[in-house]
């Protein structure tokens with residue numbers, strides 16, 4: 001199965017198959033995160049007392065992480081631009097910078113969680129903390145998956161192969177970024 | 192069909208700079224001490240940031256139009272979910288019913304300052 | 310799988326277990342689904358025997374304990390919906406038909422397709438393994454409501470409950486992987502010339518169902534993680550004493566659970582459309598009407614979910630809203646059945662086995678639909694809720710979907726799948742035996758339900774009102790009919806296996822149908838089409854005036 005099926009190379013819908021599948025993945029992810037965050041928001045609105053728990057999160061760590069992700073998104077889109085102009089090596093460099101951003105994000109997250117757990121706030125410490133760890137954890141898994149996939153795609157791109165994938169992993173990465181853009185005020189600012 | 196994003200790359204660094212400035216404004220929101228202003232800043236800015244990222248980085252603006260509709264329908268269905276569930280979960284009393292456990296939790300929380308430890 | 314003589318070939322594993330060919334993956338889903346159907350049927354046999362002859366030895370099982378009874382009914386429901394209806398209707402037919410009917414060589418992402426089956430297989434293994442763990446398989450009902458499902462002390466199957474959740478979550482992941490493939494392949498992989506309204510209805514229906522699945526299952530995946538944390542990590546997402554809310558699970562479950570009915574119904578309706586057009590030798594009446602109706606069903610099915618919760622403590626004002634939307638959704642569905650009947654009108658109908666199944670689908674589903682009205686209206690539902698009336702109604706919708714329509718599809722596409730014809734006589738004996746006994750199983754349950762039989766009851770002996778002989782006789786009749794029903798399925802299994810080797814050889818187009826899968830040899834070779842086809846017209850041009858032949862394949866220029 002070295003050659004791709006004809007089905008993959010057709011584009012009856014008017015956009016490349018790789019990008020089409022990316023959008024459908026994002027649509028189904030919207031429902032996973034949407035269901036979780038909708039549950040969180042309605043609980044939060046019904047339980048004003050959770051604000052006392054939320055007051056213990058580290059706003060500055062969250063803000064720093066937002067900055068890291070925004071910057072990694074910039075690298076991702078610059079990788080796409082490089083891939084568009086056919087410069088696989090440059091695209092690979094930017095993809096690896098994006099992956100570095102994702103890794104930094106996870107390190108900050110780990111540091112932050114260590115502090116909170118040491119302070120006695122764990123998954124079962126209360127309604128807010130349950131949602132806090134679940135939502136951020138689910139998002140963190142997406143970051144981790146993105147970093148791993150991105151490193152594979154960067155290796156291909158460095159050889160000028162499968163350059164169309166650079167744009168697709170970028171779109172996914174921006175989506176993960178957008179999820180965090182909403183998680184940040186939901187978990188860190190609103191209290 | 193050729194990829195429509197090919198010729199269209201806006202000034203990404205500028206957009207990134209705008210995003211970072213917006214982030215700083217939303218972080219400074221709590222310092223005002225005005226709750227509604229803080230929430231408005233936090234969530235208003237989140238929406239603006241998401242819009243900027245989706246439009247310029249994900250290129251929804253030059254993607255096929257139905258992709259935007261797909262995303263909007265997805266978000267709309269989440270709103271439907273919220274609208275159908277929230278009357279039971281968010282509210283603690285309604286027509287011929289009340290959720291005493293939730294009311295007690297709110298009351299107990301209001302008295303005890305600090306995190307609910309087990 | 311059939312004991313073909315390929316053992317010696319080095320490619321055995323590549324061919325049967327690690328194939329990326331969409332037809333082989335379809336067969337893997339089909340056979341896994343059929344094996345799971347046997348298991349689900351066995352569970353039904355055991356608990357129906359317990360209901361008919363309480364606390365007696367069940368041949369082939371032993372005495373059923375109350376806890377085992379809970380596990381049996383829970384696993385019967387879970388298996389039949391998630392491991393039979395979904396893999397057969399969506400995955401097996403979808404995988405087999407989509408590339409063939411839209412005229413391409415495979416799915417857009419064959420290796421993701423293979424991964425989809427592997428994850429599905431793993432999910433089945435986890436589910437079946439839960440029968441063997443301490444406490445047995447999950448016994449908290451297939452809807453898994455907390456707090457019953459959240460605490461081992463309540464459901465008495467602590468390990469089984471978590472394994473059930475993991476298995477269901479894995480199964481969802483498998484169908485997300487496969488489903489995205491379906492949608493993308495149909496959107497991008499169509500043969501040149503196949504426009505939106507040239508796509509066969511069954512492909513449309515499978516794709517619409519897939520999108521519906523992808524959109525409804527997301528919140529439940531999040532909800533399942535939350536429930537798993539409640540079970541294992543001590544969170545209180547669904548614990549009212551700790552700020553959570555058990556109603557949230559019900560909402561998340563039914564936000565998926567109701568669309569799920571349509572996720573399997575739409576492919577069934579699609580199969581029936583194909584069969585009806587071919588065997589009535591008439592152009593499908595109102596192609597676009599069917600399609601737009603399906604879209605209406607698609608939209609409405611996202612706003613009816615809480616009709617399952619009328620007695621669960623939701624706000625009565627919301628119950629009114631959901632009553633209205635539920636009654637609304639019966640309009641497009643009724644319309645669709647009318648359109649099919651209109652296709653029959655004036656056709657030259659051939660009553661071959663697939664057509665019999667398709668007609669039976671319409672008749673039996675109609676009963677399911679009509680009895681649903683009593684449950685969709687919140688007033689009557691308060692009486693009928695959680696009685697055997699619901700059980701009977703449900704089976705009058707799901708058996709037509711997951712059994713009758715599947716048999717219509719299997720008997721129709723069997724020649725294409727295996728290159729042989731099924732035996733018609735055996736097919737008709739199987740058909741009549743199944744249809745008659747199916748009704749005898751479930752009509753008594755409408756009566757016992759109306760008489761107040763609550764479901765999920767181990768034995769009615771303790772309830773004086775329900776232990777009356779008149780009601781017990783109905784339960785016995787239902788159980789005996791089930792035994793006969795199961796016996797008739799053996800005829801199908803025999804016909805299926807015997808015809809694999811001894812059936813009459815099938816030519817490329819034995820039914821004289823128009824869609825693209827009938828233009829290739831039976832069974833289709835790897836890569837499907839020797840020359841990739843071009844499409845010139847819609848799929849239902851039968852009995853076109855002025856043409857010598859009464860059919861007009863999609864790929865024939867004129």
Ligand SMILES: [Cu+2]
Nearest residue numbers: 567614616617
């Ligand atoms: Cu329903």
